[in-house]
Amino acid sequence: MTNNNSAAIEVVDLVTHYGPREILHGINLTINEGEIMIIMGGSGSGKSTLLRYLLGLGVPTSGSINLLGKDITKISNTEMHQLRQNMGVAFQGGALLSSMSIGENVQLPLREHTRLDEKTMEIMARMKLEVVNLGGFEKLMPAELSGGMIKRAAVARAIVMDPKLMFFDEPSAGLDPVVSAELDELILNLRDAMKMTIVVVTHELESAFKIADRITVLDQGNILMTDTVENIKNSDNERIQSLLNRRPSNEEVKADEYLNRLTGM
Amino acid sequence: MPETATHPLTNSLELLGRSTVKLIEEAGYYSALLAESLFWILVGPFIKRPVRIPSIFSQMMTMGIAACPIVFVLSFSIGVMLAIQMIYNLKTFGAESQVVVGVALSVTREFGPLITGILIAGRTGSSLAAKIGTMQVNQEIDALRVMGINPVRYLVAPSLFAMMIMLPVLTFFSDMAALLGGAVYTSIEIGLSFDAYADRTLSALAVVDVMQGIFKSLIFALIITLVGVSNGFSVTGGAEGVGKATTRSVVLSISYIVIADMIFTYFLNL
Numbered sequence: 001m002t003n004n005n006s007a008a009i010e011v012v013d014l015v016t017h018y019g020p021r022e023i024l025h026g027i028n029l030t031i032n033e034g035e036i037m038i039i040m041g042g043s044g045s046g047k048s049t050l051l052r053y054l055l056g057l058g059v060p061t062s063g064s065i066n067l068l069g070k071d072i073t074k075i076s077n078t079e080m081h082q083l084r085q086n087m088g089v090a091f092q093g094g095a096l097l098s099s100m101s102i103g104e105n106v107q108l109p110l111r112e113h114t115r116l117d118e119k120t121m122e123i124m125a126r127m128k129l130e131v132v133n134l135g136g137f138e139k140l141m142p143a144e145l146s147g148g149m150i151k152r153a154a155v156a157r158a159i160v161m162d163p164k165l166m167f168f169d170e171p172s173a174g175l176d177p178v179v180s181a182e183l184d185e186l187i188l189n190l191r192d193a194m195k196m197t198i199v200v201v202t203h204e205l206e207s208a209f210k211i212a213d214r215i216t217v218l219d220q221g222n223i224l225m226t227d228t229v230e231n232i233k234n235s236d237n238e239r240i241q242s243l244l245n246r247r248p249s250n251e252e253v254k255a256d257e258y259l260n261r262l263t264g265m
Numbered sequence: 266m267p268e269t270a271t272h273p274l275t276n277s278l279e280l281l282g283r284s285t286v287k288l289i290e291e292a293g294y295y296s297a298l299l300a301e302s303l304f305w306i307l308v309g310p311f312i313k314r315p316v317r318i319p320s321i322f323s324q325m326m327t328m329g330i331a332a333c334p335i336v337f338v339l340s341f342s343i344g345v346m347l348a349i350q351m352i353y354n355l356k357t358f359g360a361e362s363q364v365v366v367g368v369a370l371s372v373t374r375e376f377g378p379l380i381t382g383i384l385i386a387g388r389t390g391s392s393l394a395a396k397i398g399t400m401q402v403n404q405e406i407d408a409l410r411v412m413g414i415n416p417v418r419y420l421v422a423p424s425l426f427a428m429m430i431m432l433p434v435l436t437f438f439s440d441m442a443a444l445l446g447g448a449v450y451t452s453i454e455i456g457l458s459f460d461a462y463a464d465r466t467l468s469a470l471a472v473v474d475v476m477q478g479i480f481k482s483l484i485f486a487l488i489i490t491l492v493g494v495s496n497g498f499s500v501t502g503g504a505e506g507v508g509k510a511t512t513r514s515v516v517l518s519i520s521y522i523v524i525a526d527m528i529f530t531y532f533l534n535l
């Protein structure tokens with residue numbers, strides 16, 4: 001982990017509402033350049049909500065969100081449009097446009113932000129699809145792909161502009177362990193080879209511990225703790241422990257202990 | 266949420282108030298959508314973010330050309346129906362031949378635009394709501410936004426553009442089909458030749474009569490598109506939400522079309 005301590009993302013006192021309900025109650029979070037930050041938390045804790053605001057998809061009630069030195073709650077539309085070239089997002093269900101082929105989906109950001117010719121865009125899209133092991137699939141439609149392939153295609157689309165910031169929403173949800181491990185590998189590669197700053201929302205503990213530089217734990221719209229994997233694991237905060245112990249499988253668990261857990265809790 | 270027991274009248278007043286507020290909110294939303302779409306259509310090309318031309322053409326095909334057969338069948342039937350009614354009514358005065366004038370005027374001013382509007386609201390308005398609603402549910406709209414692709418420019422502006430062209434064209438086509446229906450029935454029933462029917466129709470109609478219908482169809486095009494897409498964008502809650510939005514958009518746009526038609530008919534005939 002390269003920790004040169006310059007912030008790629010800085011959230012200060014972020015408060016958000018859905019209608020009259022306050023969801024995030026003053027979030028403070030700094031994510032350094034080139035690190036993988038995992039956002040964890042129970043269901044309804046506000047992970048997806050936090051992600052929405054990081055992506056500039058909602059207007060917060062108060063607070064500021066700095067991405068690459070720009071406060072996205074204050075900048076103009078034009079500046080935001082430019083900033084978006086440096087942001088890639090892999091949505092939970094992939095969110096590929098169903099009306100176009102995989103290749104065309106991957107080309108979309110190029111079409112919007114560059115004046116490249118058709119041939120170049122095709123080649124770039126094919127290269128990114130190869131990065132995610134989908135070389136040769138560009139002619140297929142999203143409906144013809146499996147869930148895991150769609151997620152990888154979505155990653156290809158997200159990285160086609162070589163963004164500095166990359167966001168993943170539940171990358172391993174609904175995937176089998178092998179595919180999900182491949183995706184973890186891909187995320188690590190994006191950090192190491194392409195020097196991206198990566199934010200991952202997940203509740204798969206195993207994958208989180210494997211790829212995280214740091215983890216931030218959300219609970220009912222507040223941040224409980226932001227720290228390294230070790231410190232999170234060793235934290236004596238009760239809520240964090242109860243979150244961690246919901247882990248369904250663990251190679252260290254012995255059979256009798258597992259039985260105890262099943263019956264005892 | 267506090268549960269308070271209230272007088273039924275207060276309740277219904279409150280309901281009325283709420284629905285009014287909601288309607289006004291929606292009207293505001295429609296105007297904002299319209300303004301933004303017009304911005305992208307007119308200004309987009311100059312800031313290097315144009316509306317997609319291929320999308321406009323493909324939508325003109327699906328919402329316009331593909332609708333021709335059904336528009337023809339319905340309009341032709343309406344023409345026949347009007348002729349039947351008018352001949353029956355005019356017979357009492359021995360003025361059957363006046364049927365030509367009656368059919369010509371009611372078709373071009375009223376039934377052509379109305380039947381086409383209602384048909385396209387059911388056909389295209391609903392599919393717009395379903396398409397955008399599904400995209401909303403699948404986070405495709407969010408994905409467009411994070412890629413810096415404005416959803417109004419990408420999805421709404423082409424549909425609006427296509428609809429504003431195709432609905433008037435379809436309306437004119439519907440006028441023709443209904444007049445043909447009237448002519449066919451009239452020639453059978455009172456033995457008026459096609460040539461004579463066409464002559465009388467042309468002398469009975471002024472350009473303003475046709476234009477009045479075409480003008481209405483432009484308004485209907487706005488209603489269908491804006492109601493359809495805004496219901497699509499406001500979908501929450503999965504596939505069920507998409508179904509609800511689709512139904513709602515059809516009911517609303519048909520109601521707005523009929524009400525708008527009444528208002529325009531009143532003012533255009535003052």
Ligand SMILES: Nc1ncnc2c1ncn2[C@@H]1O[C@H](COP(=O)(O)OP(=O)(O)OP(=O)(O)O)[C@@H](O)[C@H]1O
Binds near residue numbers: 018041044046
């Ligand atoms: N569209 C919405 N409208 C109103 N309230 C919402 C909406 N989306 C989420 N919420 C509320 O915001 C809170 C946080 O939800 P959020 O989706 O951010 O949780 P989450 O941590 O992503 O949960 P999960 O792990 O289940 O996805 C919840 O209490 C939820 O009820």
Ligand SMILES: [Mg+2]
Binds near residue numbers: 047048
């Ligand atoms: Mg969530």
